Amino acid sequence: DTEVTQTPKHLVMGMTNKKSLKCEQHMGHRAMYWYKQKAKKPPELMFVYSYEKLSINESVPSRFSPECPNSSLLNLHLHALQPEDSALYLCASRGSIDGTDTQYFGPGTRLTVL
Amino acid sequence: EDQVTQSPEALRLQEGESSSLNCSYTVSGLRGLFWYRQDPGKGPEFLFTLYSAGEEKEKERLKATLTKKESFLHITAPKPEDSATYLCAVRSASGGSYIPTFGRGTSLIVHP
Numbered sequence: 001d002t003e004v005t006q007t008p009k010h011l012v013m014g015m016t017n018k019k020s021l022k023c024e025q026h027m028g029h030r031a032m033y034w035y036k037q038k039a040k041k042p043p044e045l046m047f048v049y050s051y052e053k054l055s056i057n058e059s060v061p062s063r064f065s066p067e068c069p070n071s072s073l074l075n076l077h078l079h080a081l082q083p084e085d086s087a088l089y090l091c092a093s094r095g096s097i098d099g100t101d102t103q104y105f106g107p108g109t110r111l112t113v114l
Numbered sequence: 115e116d117q118v119t120q121s122p123e124a125l126r127l128q129e130g131e132s133s134s135l136n137c138s139y140t141v142s143g144l145r146g147l148f149w150y151r152q153d154p155g156k157g158p159e160f161l162f163t164l165y166s167a168g169e170e171k172e173k174e175r176l177k178a179t180l181t182k183k184e185s186f187l188h189i190t191a192p193k194p195e196d197s198a199t200y201l202c203a204v205r206s207a208s209g210g211s212y213i214p215t216f217g218r219g220t221s222l223i224v225h226p
Contacts, residue, residue, distance in 0.1 A: 041218070056211060102148060
């Protein structure tokens with residue numbers, strides 16, 4: 001099973017709201033990622049967690065706050081977002097299945113900021 | 115700096131019309147080339163990982179091949195349900211982190 005789940009599927013929020021995105025995997029992967037994707041563009045890396053510690057932050061604004069409570073869960077806390085933050089937010093985990101070391105993506109959360 | 119260029123940007127095929135998508139890359143030591151399929155509004159779905167020149171992998175109507183400079187995704191007798199954006203990504207030996215570089219994708223439309 002190579003499933004990564006994300007909730008919610010869709011989220012609409014105002015610029016003053018606080019919300020969270022959730023990602024879960026049960027493949028035993030120890031690296032998890034947050035990406036942001038705009039229409040007709042490739043995924044853009046935001047954060048990387050390795051063994052539950054933040055290893056990479058691609059200069060993401062502080063209104064995005066990641067959290068990794070345990071090896072299976074990844075959260076992205078959102079606060080005071082801007083309309084330009086509207087995008088598809090993707091979670092991925094990385095691990096070795098059948099001898100290949102690969103990222104597996106979740107279905108994404110479609111975020112709209114009003 | 116790793117670079118990935120996918121061509122064509124968009125491709126329209128008739129059902130049954132075989133074709134190939136191209137992914138050209140420049141990396142300092144390839145540690146994996148990945149193909150994904152992405153449907154509109156959904157996350158990328160993993161298709162293949164290739165590691166060395168000459169390697170080939172197949173899945174249903176799709177076959178991925180790899181040379182030292184590029185990879186091809188061959189689509190044989192496509193069906194309308196093969197319509198999607200196909201993303202190529204590479205991972206290099208530079209740095210210590212597993213951070214793939216993605217191409218901009220090829221949007222494939224297969225007409226019935």
